[in-house]
Amino acid sequence: MRFPVLIAALLCAVPVAAQAQRPSLAAVWPPVCRPGAKVQATLEGSGLEGATQVLVSGQGVTAELASPGPEGLPVTLIVAPDAPPGSREIRVVTPKGMSPPGCVWVGPLPHVAEREPNDQPEKATPIEGLPVTVIGRADTGYDPERRKANQRGEDVDWFLVKAAAGETLVFDVTAARICSPIDPFLELRDEEGRLLAIATEGFERDPRLAYTFKRGGRLPPAGARHNVPGRSWLRVCREHRAAAGHHRPLPARWTPWRGSRGLACGDEPGCGGKPGHPVAGRDAAGRPLVGGAHGGRPHGAARGRHRQ
Numbered sequence: 651m652r653f654p655v656l657i658a659a660l661l662c663a664v665p666v667a668a669q670a671q672r673p674s675l676a677a678v679w680p681p682v683c684r685p686g687a688k689v690q691a692t693l694e695g696s697g698l699e700g701a702t703q704v705l706v707s708g709q710g711v712t713a714e715l716a717s718p719g720p721e722g723l724p725v726t727l728i729v730a731p732d733a734p735p736g737s738r739e740i741r742v743v744t745p746k747g748m749s750p751p752g753c754v755w756v757g758p759l760p761h762v763a764e765r766e767p768n769d770q771p772e773k774a775t776p777i778e779g780l781p782v783t784v785i786g787r788a789d790t791g792y793d794p795e796r797r798k799a800n801q802r803g804e805d806v807d808w809f810l811v812k813a814a815a816g817e818t819l820v821f822d823v824t825a826a827r828i829c830s831p832i833d834p835f836l837e838l839r840d841e842e843g844r845l846l847a848i849a850t851e852g853f854e855r856d857p858r859l860a861y862t863f864k865r866g867g868r869l870p871p872a873g874a875r876h877n878v879p880g881r882s883w884l885r886v887c888r889e890h891r892a893a894a895g896h897h898r899p900l901p902a903r904w905t906p907w908r909g910s911r912g913l914a915c916g917d918e919p920g921c922g923g924k925p926g927h928p929v930a931g932r933d934a935a936g937r938p939l940v941g942g943a944h945g946g947r948p949h950g951a952a953r954g955r956h957r958q
């Protein structure tokens with residue numbers, strides 16, 4: 651038997667100063683594409699008039715300029731079927747120079763869009779068909795009267811998820827990793843509004859929450875936080891543990907944090923690695939990840955609060 655539970659992505663952020671004279675890229679919409687897709691996307695920003703080229707980093711993604719529209723710069727993103735997953739930087743070349751990068755993510759999961767208004771639990775966007783990616787915005791769906799009364803420009807996105815007793819679900823918000831200025835956090839409540847868990851970070855300032863359900867919940871009270879325009883997505887997956895006591899492998903950081911194409915890390919002065927050694931990752935306990943998988947407690951888990 652499955653019980654409905656609700657998860658909220660509460661969004662707040664620090665404003666970014668407008669730079670009217672230079673081309674500026676604020677966001678890419680949609681922020682995530684699947685391998686093999688051909689996506690009509692919009693590059694949102696300022697000073698993008700007269701764009702002559704759109705550059706995309708990495709492998710497997712190209713961009714073609716489309717006919718100008720009333721909002722933003724429309725482009726067609728072409729994602730190769732074998733495009734590796736992960737982030738790509740997008741830059742726009744204009745007569746006034748090249749924009750700072752925006753980001754789009756290549757992810758294999760199916761994705762759906764949030765449905766505003768969803769600021770109250772009873773209007774939560776249902777999430778089905780896990781695993782799934784839910785894409786959302788922090789700048790739409792405002793109730794003008796509520797915003798006027800609140801004067802804090804808030805957006806809260808509630809989602810309704812069904813989970814079975816004993817099942818572990820993973821909730822992972824991606825915002826900083828796609829260059830979004832929003833600073834979200836997650837609340838997980840049961841149907842009675844009792845707080846089950848919160849997360850403020852997990853990967854840098856992107857919150858990540860893994861929770862094993864012992865029972866269902868009820869409708870929670872609405873929450874609210876500041877926000878400014880921004881994009882994010884919430885990834886919801888089921889976690890399957892191989893055996894009791896198994897720890898979730900999660901790279902928390904990488905050292906050294908940069909390298910040069912075609913060089914072993916230690917060949918570059920200032921990189922911090924030993925000569926001839928490849929770039930290696932480390933888990934939360936500082937153990938090297940090269941050559942095998944290591945279990946480790948997710949970064950930030952010690953600061954999380956869980957209730958059951």
Ligand SMILES: [Ca+2]
Pocket residue numbers: 764766786787788789790791805806807
């Ligand atoms: Ca929203």
Ligand SMILES: [Ca+2]
Pocket residue numbers: 766767768769791805806807808
């Ligand atoms: Ca909302």
